[in-house]
Amino acid sequence: MPQTARKTLKMKIFPKGQVVIPADIRRRYNIEIGDQIEFITSQDGILLKPSKHRKTGRTLTDELFGLLRSYSPEGDLPDKKMVEKATEVGFSSRWFK
Numbered sequence: 001m002p003q004t005a006r007k008t009l010k011m012k013i014f015p016k017g018q019v020v021i022p023a024d025i026r027r028r029y030n031i032e033i034g035d036q037i038e039f040i041t042s043q044d045g046i047l048l049k050p051s052k053h054r055k056t057g058r059t060l061t062d063e064l065f066g067l068l069r070s071y072s073p074e075g076d077l078p079d080k081k082m083v084e085k086a087t088e089v090g091f092s093s094r095w096f097k
Contacts, residue, residue: 021048 011019021031029050031037036051 009022009025011022013019021037026032031050038049038051040047040049
């Protein structure tokens with residue numbers, strides 16, 4: 001079995017037990033909002049693994065987030081005009097399918 005390079009990252013645990021998975025790792029393993037993560041425990045520690053049971057549908061919030069992100073220049077937050085345009089285009093493109 002080929003060996004893979006290991007990368008160690010330290011992340012903070014937040015008050016509710018939450019931890020952030022860095023964006024480059026989420027992209028590499030195709031982890032998206034709403035996906036489930038498996039926690040596999042052993043004597044050596046904890047392995048986090050994307051679940052094989054992937055999310056089947058996207059919520060309205062997921063859809064709007066994706067639409068707004070595509071209209072927002074890198075680093076800028078969308079303003080009211082951007083939100084209206086994204087909503088109009090997204091709604092009409094899905095309505096008339």
